Amino acid sequence: MAIPWHCFPFSAAAEMTTLHDYLREQATEGILPWTRQRRAMVRFGCTCYQVEEAALGLGILPARYQRNRETVSIEDQLTLLRSRVAVIGCGGLGGYVVEELARLGVGQLVVIDPDCFEEHNLNRQLFSLPANLGQAKVAAAQKRVAALNPAVTLLPLQETFNSDNGPELLAGVQLAVDCLDSIPVRLELAEVCEALNIPLVHGAIAGWYGQVTTQFPGDRTLQTLYQGRQPVKGVEQQLGNPSFTPAVIAGLEVAEACKVLLGKGETLRRRLLSIDLRLMQLHETTLTES
Amino acid sequence: MNVTVKLFASFQKGRFTIEQRAYPAATTVREVVTGLAIPEQELGIMMVNSRHVKLDQELADGDTLALFPLLGGG
Incomplete structure (x- = not known):
């Protein structure tokens, strides 16, 4: 007991x-x-x-x-309540991921994002409001979570994640959820998770399109996926991001997070799920290290 | 040789969704991509017969090549 x-x-x-x-x-x-x-x-x-x-x-x-x-x-x-999960990026994906993890009952959230809300975030970022423009995204996340589930502790870290501070920021977490908007930083996150032996749920979006996968230490899925080609941004630079794409992909990321924390169900390990919301098509790709 | 080329998401715009196309033997994924005027930096997943491959992968008759754009947004 x-x-x-x-x-x-x-x-x-x-x-x-x-x-x-x-x-x-x-x-x-x-x-x-x-x-x-x-x-x-x-x-x-x-x-x-x-x-x-x-x-x-x-x-x-x-x-x-x-x-x-x-x-x-x-x-x-009880396992979820005692779990500590890091959410890296608190924008479109991160807002919904934090909200859903807190409602699910994950007891400790570490939320990392250096940015403050800007007007162009208002179309999709869950915690952004006209009233909090200019304020730190992680502070808004903390306020929201305290109001919606007081059992959850959110540690707000207004910092840019990188491979130097990563090990300290992710210390003690059981799982990391990628909600970043930069491909090189994602690859740094994947390396830090590898070094710390932490599983990582990946999500990325652009326009009508999104993708999700889950990697465990040793899989090197993200490294395979991005294959050392490191443009900072993908096609989201041209396509932008509407309100619904981050909500869909974040929901899938949280479902993956729940399964990893509980060791239940089938995850997207070595499988990339690609989603086209314009044609309502899902595609699965088998990923092996290359 | 004949290769079925499937394009996804934003790659379909101004091109096609699926087409059966004829190429010389041992054509690589990179050559197909170049021929379709898809900028390499926009390329995400490249699949041949449902498995992830690299740009220098040679194609064989009857292969299905699927190309997805690189997604990086959050």
Whole structure:
């Protein structure tokens, strides 16, 4: 059974028993409603994360995850809560990826992006608003996530990812999600993930088109895919990006992330899924190291 | 030899979606790409018979070549 040892103010075993008893008593048919979860936080001086962790450890599901239930078991929900995922890039893809990971219940998010919102982001970037133009994208992400799922901690890093700072920025994460807009930086990310033994979910978009794949250490899928040809941008330079393409590709990336974290289902390992939303066609390419 | 060439996404614009085309034996992917006036820096995935290949790959009679543009946006 999980013991939330870090509950504040004091985590004496007797008090923990009391929290556990309280959660058992407050749950109805294994579900803990938000008002009662809040009451437990106040009463025992615990964070939202700590109460959720204790509840899930007892087989009690915080009510916000009820509709996850057939997809994600209570045990899986606890695994997600204890997971730490890095999202690199917090623009079109990154906004939706952060939102979906937080709603899914991934407990710790490290979000990396050096940029502030500009007006041309408003057509697609989920956290961009006229009111926060000029503000850091990672700060907006943190505010959004705190409001939508207080159990999730988001570490905002307003930095440009590169191979020098990468190992430090990705320390302790179980998974990285590529939401970058630069091909050379993607390749640096792939190398850092390789060195740190971290799986990487890749997504990229341009206009009506997008692609997704998942690589595990040793696969070198992105290196194969981009084959050492390193223009900074792809055809998105001419095509731009509408609202729906990042939403679609981000959703697929989060589905991949969920499976990697839980070790379930079939991922896109060594397979590239290419999506054409104009003709509504999906294509799968087998990728082997070359 | 005959090669089926499939173009995807933005490569279809002003060209075609799928065509059966005749080439001299041992034509490479690069030669097909050049012949279609596709800039090399725009090339992403190149597949022959559903497997990813490089530009210098030689084609054989009956092959299907699929070309996708390079996507880098986020």
